[in-house]
Amino acid sequence: MIEKFHDVLKANNLKSTHQRLAILNCIDMHGHIDIDAIYEHIHLNYPSMSKATLYRNINDLVTFHILEEVKLPHQKQQYEIKKVPHIHLLCQECSGVEDIFIETKPLLEAVTLQSGFTISNSFIVMNGTCRVCSHKNFSSIS
Amino acid sequence: MIEKFHDVLKANNLKSTHQRLAILNCIDMHGHIDIDAIYEHIHLNYPSMSKATLYRNINDLVTFHILEEVKLPHQKQQYEIKKVPHIHLLCQECSGVEDIFIETKPLLEAVTLQSGFTISNSFIVMNGTCRVCSHKNFSSIS
DNA sequence: GCTTAATAAGATATTAATTATCCTATTTAA
DNA sequence: TTAAATAGGATAATTAATATCTTATTAAGC
Numbered sequence: 288m289i290e291k292f293h294d295v296l297k298a299n300n301l302k303s304t305h306q307r308l309a310i311l312n313c314i315d316m317h318g319h320i321d322i323d324a325i326y327e328h329i330h331l332n333y334p335s336m337s338k339a340t341l342y343r344n345i346n347d348l349v350t351f352h353i354l355e356e357v358k359l360p361h362q363k364q365q366y367e368i369k370k371v372p373h374i375h376l377l378c379q380e381c382s383g384v385e386d387i388f389i390e391t392k393p394l395l396e397a398v399t400l401q402s403g404f405t406i407s408n409s410f411i412v413m414n415g416t417c418r419v420c421s422h423k424n425f426s427s428i429s
Numbered sequence: 430m431i432e433k434f435h436d437v438l439k440a441n442n443l444k445s446t447h448q449r450l451a452i453l454n455c456i457d458m459h460g461h462i463d464i465d466a467i468y469e470h471i472h473l474n475y476p477s478m479s480k481a482t483l484y485r486n487i488n489d490l491v492t493f494h495i496l497e498e499v500k501l502p503h504q505k506q507q508y509e510i511k512k513v514p515h516i517h518l519l520c521q522e523c524s525g526v527e528d529i530f531i532e533t534k535p536l537l538e539a540v541t542l543q544s545g546f547t548i549s550n551s552f553i554v555m556n557g558t559c560r561v562c563s564h565k566n567f568s569s570i571s
Numbered sequence: 572g573c574t575t576a577a578t579a580a581g582a583t584a585t586t587a588a589t590t591a592t593c594c595t596a597t598t599t600a601a
Numbered sequence: 602t603t604a605a606a607t608a609g610g611a612t613a614a615t616t617a618a619t620a621t622c623t624t625a626t627t628a629a630g631c
Contacts, residue, residue: 301578301579302577302578302579304578304579304580306579306580307579335580335581336580336581337580337581337582337583338581339580339581339582339583340579340580340581343579343580344579344580
């Protein structure tokens, strides 16, 4: 990939600037990341990048549905590249966030049935302990 | 109910002040509500309440798990009284938020099976159109 | 490749949101 | 009723986010 996001920007009539590509690549690399971390990361290779530019672009990219807000409990808001619907798994031990792609249709249908609500999309976060941390805990006990 | 939250505060070794009771009653009355709305509402009957007190108490009450953050997409963070797990339904037409109490165990089990993640709790939001707004739309078409 | 119009970036000022500080008031247990 | 502990109110300080304005960059047409 030279510039995998160039076409995405063009498709939305947004100019493909170095700053925007840097922002998108950074978020893509990290999966989930908040504003400050994006700024720090980009700043390493791109010290002239202004925070105003970052805020402005993040908001624009969310408006154009290229980015998506990720609001996890007790954490600063993060952003991710918009992709197919998935569930966020948030590990309380290592603070890692995993994505899991799983069938949620039965739940959605049950909700529709019970409430009469027509669902267009859903946002699901589960808190707990990831596989790795579970094993760590287990070994330290036994 | 004279003071349904008095005992909750005492149980957490928090002093039962008028301000705290006002905050909790306000949130309880509204279900979901953000900081500014709480402030405005309480200000009507309690003009001397300081915003610092509000922020401080909201944070304390979250720490003690008496309140819970509600983070909905594209909205300011809200708060609710912590209660049994439920799903939030967010209507895109009228911006209303409904709670629905429904079995999520099958989904949680499937996630555990697929990911090895041990889930302690989950946070689910569904966006769409509520029953009332669906009917409104239908009548205006036909 | 140039030129130009449109858009975006950077710097900075402004505004809004949140937290910290300090002194006074209230709560609660003895 | 009193005293110690805690919380409130006012305000200052900090942090986050947005707006403004000027310069720079992008991209389309020649």
